[in-house]
Amino acid sequence: MTMNDNFNPSAIIRPIVTPILGVTTETPRTKAFTISAPSIGKHAVPGQFVMVWVPGIDEIPMSISSVNQGVEFAAARVGDATTQLHKLKKGDLLGVRGPLGKGFVFPKATEEKIMLLVAGGCGSPPIAFAATMAIRMGFVVDVALGATSKAELLFFNRFKDLETQGVRRFVVATDDGSDGLLGTSVDAATFLLDTDPAYSACLACGPEGMLVNLNTLLQKYSIPLQVSLERYMKCGVGLCGHCIIDLEGSRVCHEGPVFDAKNLEESDFGKVTRDATGKKEPLQFESNTS
Amino acid sequence: MTMNDNFNPSAIIRPIVTPILGVTTETPRTKAFTISAPSIGKHAVPGQFVMVWVPGIDEIPMSISSVNQGVEFAAARVGDATTQLHKLKKGDLLGVRGPLGKGFVFPKATEEKIMLLVAGGCGSPPIAFAATMAIRMGFVVDVALGATSKAELLFFNRFKDLETQGVRRFVVATDDGSDGLLGTSVDAATFLLDTDPAYSACLACGPEGMLVNLNTLLQKYSIPLQVSLERYMKCGVGLCGHCIIDLEGSRVCHEGPVFDAKNLEESDFGKVTRDATGKKEPLQFESNTS
Amino acid sequence: MAPKKPAKNNSGLAIKIGSIELANPTILASGVLGVAAGGLIRAWQGGAAAVVTKTVGIESRTGHPGPRIVGIYGDSLMNAMGIPNPGIQEYLPEIESTIKHEIPVIGSALGNSPDEFASVAEQLAKAGVTAIELNVSCPHVGSLYLLGMDPQSVTEVVTEVVQRVKGKTPVWVKLPGSTDYPCLVKVAQAAEAAGASALVALNTLPALAIDIESRRPLLGAGIGGLSGPAVKPIAIRAVWELHQAGIAIPIIGVGGILTGSDVIEYFLAGASAVQIGTGVLTRGSTIFSNVCNEISDYLKEHGINQISELVGRINDAGVSS
Amino acid sequence: MAPKKPAKNNSGLAIKIGSIELANPTILASGVLGVAAGGLIRAWQGGAAAVVTKTVGIESRTGHPGPRIVGIYGDSLMNAMGIPNPGIQEYLPEIESTIKHEIPVIGSALGNSPDEFASVAEQLAKAGVTAIELNVSCPHVGSLYLLGMDPQSVTEVVTEVVQRVKGKTPVWVKLPGSTDYPCLVKVAQAAEAAGASALVALNTLPALAIDIESRRPLLGAGIGGLSGPAVKPIAIRAVWELHQAGIAIPIIGVGGILTGSDVIEYFLAGASAVQIGTGVLTRGSTIFSNVCNEISDYLKEHGINQISELVGRINDAGVSS
Numbered sequence A, B: 001m002t003m004n005d006n007f008n009p010s011a012i013i014r015p016i017v018t019p020i021l022g023v024t025t026e027t028p029r030t031k032a033f034t035i036s037a038p039s040i041g042k043h044a045v046p047g048q049f050v051m052v053w054v055p056g057i058d059e060i061p062m063s064i065s066s067v068n069q070g071v072e073f074a075a076a077r078v079g080d081a082t083t084q085l086h087k088l089k090k091g092d093l094l095g096v097r098g099p100l101g102k103g104f105v106f107p108k109a110t111e112e113k114i115m116l117l118v119a120g121g122c123g124s125p126p127i128a129f130a131a132t133m134a135i136r137m138g139f140v141v142d143v144a145l146g147a148t149s150k151a152e153l154l155f156f157n158r159f160k161d162l163e164t165q166g167v168r169r170f171v172v173a174t175d176d177g178s179d180g181l182l183g184t185s186v187d188a189a190t191f192l193l194d195t196d197p198a199y200s201a202c203l204a205c206g207p208e209g210m211l212v213n214l215n216t217l218l219q220k221y222s223i224p225l226q227v228s229l230e231r232y233m234k235c236g237v238g239l240c241g242h243c244i245i246d247l248e249g250s251r252v253c254h255e256g257p258v259f260d261a262k263n264l265e266e267s268d269f270g271k272v273t274r275d276a277t278g279k280k281e282p283l284q285f286e287s288n289t290s
Numbered sequence C, D: 001m002a003p004k005k006p007a008k009n010n011s012g013l014a015i016k017i018g019s020i021e022l023a024n025p026t027i028l029a030s031g032v033l034g035v036a037a038g039g040l041i042r043a044w045q046g047g048a049a050a051v052v053t054k055t056v057g058i059e060s061r062t063g064h065p066g067p068r069i070v071g072i073y074g075d076s077l078m079n080a081m082g083i084p085n086p087g088i089q090e091y092l093p094e095i096e097s098t099i100k101h102e103i104p105v106i107g108s109a110l111g112n113s114p115d116e117f118a119s120v121a122e123q124l125a126k127a128g129v130t131a132i133e134l135n136v137s138c139p140h141v142g143s144l145y146l147l148g149m150d151p152q153s154v155t156e157v158v159t160e161v162v163q164r165v166k167g168k169t170p171v172w173v174k175l176p177g178s179t180d181y182p183c184l185v186k187v188a189q190a191a192e193a194a195g196a197s198a199l200v201a202l203n204t205l206p207a208l209a210i211d212i213e214s215r216r217p218l219l220g221a222g223i224g225g226l227s228g229p230a231v232k233p234i235a236i237r238a239v240w241e242l243h244q245a246g247i248a249i250p251i252i253g254v255g256g257i258l259t260g261s262d263v264i265e266y267f268l269a270g271a272s273a274v275q276i277g278t279g280v281l282t283r284g285s286t287i288f289s290n291v292c293n294e295i296s297d298y299l300k301e302h303g304i305n306q307i308s309e310l311v312g313r314i315n316d317a318g319v320s321s
């Protein structure tokens, strides 16, 4: 119902509650949801996210994966809210507010510019959106996609389809070797870099360990890296401070979720995260530098 | 101070509190006050009024008499608030909110069109403003001005000065005959009508008895009359209902203070008014029809 | 001049407040437009199903000096009218000429004692009002606000009034703009036990706004009552608390209603009808029919037949008071 | 990375809250940005003279499920965070790294008993906080709101805390968003008598907002606390009532401050300092310096040397409580 739009606070602090337009199963553990929220879709850029209200359960952050047919996001089933979310069907009500945060910054495109996009695990949504945008802006795009197994390669078909539209090379890697290279998205990226390291920028999203390793890798090539981070979010609009990652008070929900990796040196990036209480917990992952 | 204009409710419900720019004594019982309130001045039309807050005393309605050098109104000393008002000097603080109500409606001016303006007693302020406006719009303007005595002819000089700018004939009347005709502004109007009754419109303000008599007079000539009424006002913005004058709920502060006299037939016009409690009181005056 | 009854093209809007049947759930709130019959009629022509009069007492009151209203950030308002009224005797003709047009009129009464409340109520009842609303809650008039925060006083006033109008005219009690909900519930229970037929929640909230140039309160009375959108979530909470607490008489929601959505919100929280005051400033006196149209759209879009089906139907599983 | 101290180009803004001297009157309110040291530092870099931590208790709390905030008409907000916090032990490092930058930190404490409040306070005091703020007034956490409405309970909590911090660290009491001012004054007097050094007025006001599509409360917890411009005139009234009632300890005003004008209004009503929360959303984390600049302009334009000269200087002759 749009009758009192004039009187409503902006959609970044008040959810648009609307029936789901469509649900698609993307991988065994991931479904994509599309909702009608033109005011969000119109302004969203890749890397921005929405807070998704699963009525009766919780409100959780989800990256926007597309704004073509409505606002789309893709959620992996990991806990309470995402499990309930996966039970919802077309027509069920969902709340979304956004677009939130700052997205990827696209360098000025020229004919020479080639962009590397790297997605690991559940990191595909913002990268898929970014790929579409980069192509529309005239970039030559290479994509490195990684997952645990072939079945879990999120948005594989979507990236594949983009090969006809502007994706130059699309390399996948799986932990179990069931598709592409044996390894992670960082290994896929390494493969691409080995062939042609002339990237003007790299945008990445995925598990934080992967982002750290990717950063180490790209520093060798001096390719500027933008990473999309995840932190526990409470307000999503920079008010509560729960998602802060450094002493300057950088908020993942507000200054991020996309950061220039070079600005994260003195931050919690790759080191610690906070749980729902605000307690700090060390991040554990396998490093490629050791 | 204008620092938080963005955050302020509109000036019709929140006073602009500002030092008085200037005070002039216009008659023994009337002073004109000018304040700086550009947001009011820019939108005001003749016949509209402001609620004037005399800090510590009361808030009272005053017609806008000019918007040339700031917003100007002219107040006769009649009671508490106006007595305190008369003590204020340049630089003292005064609050004003507005512009309130609906002003005079000016018919489309053509070369042929002549307008009659009639002011009695304290009725000069909106008429002076209307005269300036009518001249600017290309009307030929005749003015009838009445008061108890020569000294009380409010804005006499102002109307006089307008004779060089577009006022064709300016006729005055005084109760004591100390200037002009012996009689009221209605007698002055009668004089003008006797000479040339080809007026396309008449705008008037003054004591209600005078307006009733003027209406009776103009009906004979079929000249449309607009009158500016006064009623006890509490909110000034059509909310409280204190100034209602008919069963349709016409509010002097909102649908008025200017009304087409022909629409006032089934109203309290010329019959009753309300005091501060809302009690109805009969209006008493000398009729020219009896 | 016979005022025309507004077109009733909205189905599903009819509601009942106890024995009172109304064409739609919107009622003009007390103190707005209600000084004169013409104002009550205007609200009715603007779509209100019923109108509450200005609060009247035995004696006339001039009310507070101006300024009497001041705008507050976000279309909200503060007022300190001070309940100007000509006294019940002088005011009766306004009521009578409104009732003559078959407009349901609710008479709002105040008093300095249970007896005074009852005297005013008797006269209102005799004039044929549809119900009496007891204003025990004006935040800027002497001790009225405190009266409405005290269950014992409320019991005394309501008991006396109900007895004197002999149970013929329903008696509504208008609750104060309190955020102390346990207290509010006690007052409500007292009113219900003493025979009130409905509760009206809430009156304005006590507040202060200061002009930083003159360093004076922006209202002549100093203290004023906050109304409009600012108070809506507080009043909705109050309605919900009363509903939760098992109040069985109808609750009439009031505070900050501007749109049909707002009305639905009040109904879901437990209201059976609503009143609109400040909204008349924001959207004009046709706010009632605008709001009704918006409610109709909502009902249609959601396949709901009657707005009354929504009363208290908030899904608040897991929500603790 | 050493955060830079914001430029102090505003004279006349220095204030005192009892023995505490601050460069300007703006303080970051509890619960905003304060989960992490970086947030407290950000507010200070944005111009806040001091910062209040997130409210912490002995045990960790995950807080309420989302949604945890919802926008309300007119730039106002409701929140029901549910005071998530990792517990005082885990939180101490955040405080310490903030204090390391010579930022005055006020530690906000909650507890289930006077003893718990005091235990948290002791640890805060040991960490070197400038003052302790007792949150006896969160409207969406169990019985905290009611605690703050009960003078006896407040006496017990404050007495225990003051004794345990041995009078070395000033103890502030944050009052509930109540519109029952007589009660609020009693609570304030109880706090003062028990040794509180300052009062903070007000916490958020209890409220409810409902989504009419899902028919659920818009906050995960159902009930939430209203903040922002909607509550400003109510909180200013509270400050004025406390000041009028002869409370001698400093009053810190909080609620809806967006501009320098708002701060002046609070001071005129009787506040000696202010806190800003929701304004961080409306104007960003540099709201503190923006507000300070606006205050400076006002002081200059009006020939006032020190903002502290304005405390309680409302001209309220003829205004009755």
Ligand SMILES: Cc1cc2nc3c(=O)[nH]c(=O)nc-3n(C[C@H](O)[C@H](O)[C@H](O)COP(=O)(O)OP(=O)(O)OC[C@H]3O[C@@H](n4cnc5c(N)ncnc54)[C@H](O)[C@@H]3O)c2cc1C
Binding pocket: A049, A058, A059, A060, A061, A062, A063, A064, A073, A074, A075, A076, A077, A078, A079, A080, A081, A082, A083, A122, A125, A126, A229, A230, A231, A232, A233, A234, A257
């Ligand atoms: C900016 C951002 C974008 C994201 N985009 C996506 C995406 O596109 N697709 C996707 O599948 N996932 C995404 N996530 C992660 C997603 O938010 C969590 O998987 C989800 O919140 C889990 O909720 P749950 O109730 O099912 O799990 P729970 O059982 O509540 O918790 C499981 C884990 O999920 C995480 N989590 C829970 N609540 C939150 C919260 N409010 N904020 C952040 N993390 C939380 C925590 O790590 C927690 O340990 C994103 C997270 C962020 C911060």
Ligand SMILES: Cc1cc2nc3c(=O)[nH]c(=O)nc-3n(C[C@H](O)[C@H](O)[C@H](O)COP(=O)(O)OP(=O)(O)OC[C@H]3O[C@@H](n4cnc5c(N)ncnc54)[C@H](O)[C@@H]3O)c2cc1C
Binding pocket: B049, B058, B059, B060, B061, B062, B063, B064, B073, B074, B075, B076, B077, B078, B079, B080, B081, B082, B083, B122, B125, B126, B229, B230, B231, B232, B233, B234, B257
């Ligand atoms: C639309 C309008 C325009 C007006 N324009 C002018 C003008 O340009 N110049 C001028 O001198 N006067 C004007 N008046 C009249 C002016 O408002 C009163 O003279 C003034 O309010 C008297 O205030 P007081 O406190 O001095 O008198 P009081 O001692 O309070 O009362 C004296 C009389 O003034 C009138 N009055 C008092 N308060 C109000 C009020 N709130 N609303 C209406 N009338 C009131 C009543 O008739 C009262 O009996 C106008 C009135 C209205 C309604």
Ligand SMILES: Cc1cc2nc3c(=O)[nH]c(=O)nc-3n(C[C@H](O)[C@H](O)[C@H](O)COP(=O)(O)O)c2cc1C
Binding pocket: B239, B240, C029, C030, C031, C032, C054, C055, C069, C077, C079, C081, C083, C108, C135, C138, C174, C202, C203, C204, C226, C227, C228, C229, C231, C254, C255, C256, C257, C275, C276, C277, C278, C279
């Ligand atoms: C100008 C004005 C005058 C009011 N006068 C009265 C009154 O006389 N009696 C009363 O019970 N309530 C009075 N109220 C309160 C309203 O009836 C209503 O309870 C309150 O304004 C909240 O509703 P709203 O937000 O729709 O205005 C008045 C409100 C306003 C704005």
Ligand SMILES: Cc1cc2nc3c(=O)[nH]c(=O)nc-3n(C[C@H](O)[C@H](O)[C@H](O)COP(=O)(O)O)c2cc1C
Binding pocket: A239, A240, D029, D030, D031, D032, D054, D055, D069, D077, D079, D081, D083, D108, D135, D138, D174, D202, D203, D204, D226, D227, D228, D229, D231, D254, D255, D256, D257, D275, D276, D277, D278, D279
């Ligand atoms: C998101 C949010 C979280 C809050 N958390 C706390 C808290 O933990 N402890 C507390 O005492 N007050 C808390 N408050 C209340 C604020 O400190 C403040 O009293 C209130 O918001 C009014 O001020 P404001 O209008 O400037 O926000 C919180 C407010 C908000 C908006």
Ligand code: FES
Binding pocket: A232, A233, A234, A235, A236, A237, A238, A239, A240, A241, A242, A243, A244, A251, A252, A253, A254
């Ligand atoms: S989630 Fe609240 S500041 Fe980021």
Ligand code: FES
Binding pocket: B232, B233, B234, B235, B236, B237, B238, B239, B240, B241, B242, B243, B244, B251, B252, B253, B254
């Ligand atoms: S003065 Fe209130 S309606 Fe006209």
